[in-house]
Amino acid sequence: MNCSTWLSLILVLVQPWPCSTSPRNSGTPNTEQPVTALRRVKRGWVWEPLYVTEEQTATEVYVGQLKSDLEKQDGNLKYILTGEGAETIFSINEYSGKIYVKQKLDREKKPFYVLRAQAISRKTQLPVEPESEFIIKVRDINDNAPQFLDGPYVVTVPEMSPADTSVIQVTATDGDDPSYGNNARLLYSLLQGQPYFSVEPKTGVIRMASGMDRETADQYFVIIQAQDMVGQAEALSATATVTIYLSDVNDNPPKFQQELYSMSISEEAPVGTTVGRVSAEDADVGENAAMNYSIEGDSLDFFDIITDNETQEGIILLKKRVDYESKRRHSIQAKVVNRHTDERFLEAEPFEDKTIVKIDVEDADEPPVFTLENYVMEIAEEAVSGSVVGMVTARDPDNDDSPVRYSIVQGMHFNRLFSIDEHNGTILTTQPLDREIASWHNITVTATETRNPEMISEATVYIQVLDVNDHAPEFPKYYETFVCENAVSGQLIQSISAVDKDDSPQGHHFHFSLAQEAASNSSFTVKDNQDNTAGIFTAKSGFSRQEEFAFFLPIIILDNGTPPLTSTNTLTVTVCDCDTEVKIVYCRYRAFMYAMGLSTEALVAVLACILILLGTNPFPR
Numbered sequence: 001m002n003c004s005t006w007l008s009l010i011l012v013l014v015q016p017w018p019c020s021t022s023p024r025n026s027g028t029p030n031t032e033q034p035v036t037a038l039r040r041v042k043r044g045w046v047w048e049p050l051y052v053t054e055e056q057t058a059t060e061v062y063v064g065q066l067k068s069d070l071e072k073q074d075g076n077l078k079y080i081l082t083g084e085g086a087e088t089i090f091s092i093n094e095y096s097g098k099i100y101v102k103q104k105l106d107r108e109k110k111p112f113y114v115l116r117a118q119a120i121s122r123k124t125q126l127p128v129e130p131e132s133e134f135i136i137k138v139r140d141i142n143d144n145a146p147q148f149l150d151g152p153y154v155v156t157v158p159e160m161s162p163a164d165t166s167v168i169q170v171t172a173t174d175g176d177d178p179s180y181g182n183n184a185r186l187l188y189s190l191l192q193g194q195p196y197f198s199v200e201p202k203t204g205v206i207r208m209a210s211g212m213d214r215e216t217a218d219q220y221f222v223i224i225q226a227q228d229m230v231g232q233a234e235a236l237s238a239t240a241t242v243t244i245y246l247s248d249v250n251d252n253p254p255k256f257q258q259e260l261y262s263m264s265i266s267e268e269a270p271v272g273t274t275v276g277r278v279s280a281e282d283a284d285v286g287e288n289a290a291m292n293y294s295i296e297g298d299s300l301d302f303f304d305i306i307t308d309n310e311t312q313e314g315i316i317l318l319k320k321r322v323d324y325e326s327k328r329r330h331s332i333q334a335k336v337v338n339r340h341t342d343e344r345f346l347e348a349e350p351f352e353d354k355t356i357v358k359i360d361v362e363d364a365d366e367p368p369v370f371t372l373e374n375y376v377m378e379i380a381e382e383a384v385s386g387s388v389v390g391m392v393t394a395r396d397p398d399n400d401d402s403p404v405r406y407s408i409v410q411g412m413h414f415n416r417l418f419s420i421d422e423h424n425g426t427i428l429t430t431q432p433l434d435r436e437i438a439s440w441h442n443i444t445v446t447a448t449e450t451r452n453p454e455m456i457s458e459a460t461v462y463i464q465v466l467d468v469n470d471h472a473p474e475f476p477k478y479y480e481t482f483v484c485e486n487a488v489s490g491q492l493i494q495s496i497s498a499v500d501k502d503d504s505p506q507g508h509h510f511h512f513s514l515a516q517e518a519a520s521n522s523s524f525t526v527k528d529n530q531d532n533t534a535g536i537f538t539a540k541s542g543f544s545r546q547e548e549f550a551f552f553l554p555i556i557i558l559d560n561g562t563p564p565l566t567s568t569n570t571l572t573v574t575v576c577d578c579d580t581e582v583k584i585v586y587c588r589y590r591a592f593m594y595a596m597g598l599s600t601e602a603l604v605a606v607l608a609c610i611l612i613l614l615g616t617n618p619f620p621r
Contacts, residue, residue, distance in 0.1 A: 066097035083115035107138040142183040144175035146226040151240035159246040163210035172226035187231040193222035214246040250288035250342040254280040256355040268364040275316040290339035299330035324363040367455040368394040368447040381435040392425040394447035409444040435465040469561030471501040494536040515554035
């Protein structure tokens with residue numbers, strides 16, 4: 001590889017250096033040169049590193065000199081310059097090899113130029129040196145100020161953050177050469193923002209001081225400066241604005257605006273009425289200012305409190321109706337706490353506050369109050385007209401205690417069964433009552449203030465009519481009883497029971513028997529089953545329809561009321577001619593025709609017609 005090639009590579013990587021430290025015609029060889037240098041016979045170029053400082057404004061500025069070691073100072077060599085900027089930016093003295101720059105250069109646009117040098121003989125016009133490539137480097141000056149390309153900056157950091165918390169890192173850039181001197185070495189400082197913020201000089205990291213309170217100031221404008229030349233006197237600088245917002249943390253407890261609230265509520269106000277509002281302030285914002293209210297005290301049963309989520313006020317509501325005559329003033333303690341807490345600040349102070357609320361009850365003209373909402377009374381049926389049923393009582397709850405007048409609004413029936421004494425509330429009957437017609441009566445009684453007839457209240461009176469044993473037992477229905485002519489003694493021909501319109505608390509119990517006048521000479525007997533039923537049995541064998549068509553048995557039924565009542569019920573037993581069992585339809589119509597005086601043939605014909613109408617074949621094969 002020839003010397004010019006080595007030179008080009010070295011100039012690109014580091015800076016240009018001459019191929020030889022001394023010219024070929026120096027006379028005496030340098031004994032300190034390596035052996036290869038002593039053996040070199042090829043001539044070459046000799047020059048110093050070439051630099052030109054940017055931004056020079058002179059017409060021609062000397063850069064350096066190219067020189068061949070064959071130069072004899074006789075003017076025989078001609079130097080020629082080619083490559084980037086030759087003749088336009090750079091010029092060369094063809095006799096001396098001196099290079100000049102003809103215009104102002106900007107390193108930031110082009111940091112170096114690659115050129116080629118050639119030396120020729122003026123006599124022969126032939127090269128005496130091979131063409132060689134070299135570099136002219138543009139030397140940097142501090143002509144570029146730093147720039148904040150990302151500014152202005154906006155950042156948010158929580159208030160009360162610890163000291164030296166990193167807020168943001170700002171970075172400036174400088175177009176000068178970072179590898180040459182201090183032109184691009186930056187130094188950061190704060191022009192505005194102390195003592196709340198500081199900046200690391202080399203990194204541009206902004207840090208905050210301790211105890212910064214959003215409630216004192218929630219926005220800061222910090223001006224940061226970047227200087228090159230490490231802040232020396234000739235340094236260029238730039239500034240950027242950093243807007244720093246402090247975000248809220250829950251570091252403030254709620255506080256009531258008043259130590260005592262006074263309110264009032266009418267005693268006639270319904271449950272759910274708003275009594276008033278209490279208000280607490282919290283310097284925090286958003287969810288950190290959300291509050292929950294509660295109440296304490298002896299009147300907890302009468303009042304409740306809820307939070308208005310829009311205004312963060314406490315709304316006191318009536319939970320139970322108040323009474324002026326019972327208690328004219330209530331006192332409660334309202335308590336407010338933050339809905340969301342931050343454990344870091346709980347130890348510093350309690351995040352709650354309390355206040356006293358005095359609530360006066362306003363008097364209102366109230367209607368009379370009955371001692372009971374509903375009255376239940378009893379009276380025995382058949383009680384004479386004017387009998388006392390019971391008494392209702394009402395009073396005016398107001399202080400003036402107005403007299404009360406009583407009246408009956410309506411009853412269950414159109415006819416008035418009851419009356420009331422308008423002065424003392426005594427309820428009377430106007431006629432005897434029958435439990436079997438109605439066992440309960442419901443009436444509405446009103447009480448009206450005499451001084452203010454608009455004040456009226458009502459109460460319901462339920463009147464039960466108590467049973468009296470005034471109804472004797474009887475058959476529940478008409479019994480059709482038949483006995484065959486060929487019946488034998490002891491045959492059951494009928495089962496009977498009884499009903500009673502009266503009400504028996506212990507349950508009805510009936511006793512059945514034949515009347516005494518029929519018991520001694522009767523063809524039938526009655527057997528009491530002791531379960532409110534009885535059986536009618538034949539007392540002889542054989543009956544004759546021609547001799548006695550029907551028997552009339554007087555049955556005595558005894559109840560268990562107080563006093564006991566009895567009744568005599570007649571059971572008709574019709575004699576029927578039949579083979580083995582009683583055919584009810586046949587016997588019923590046979591008895592009817594017999595009673596009408598018809599013959600046996602007529603009876604058979606009529607009966608056949610009836611059976612045909614009923615869909616029954618009277619003459620089966």
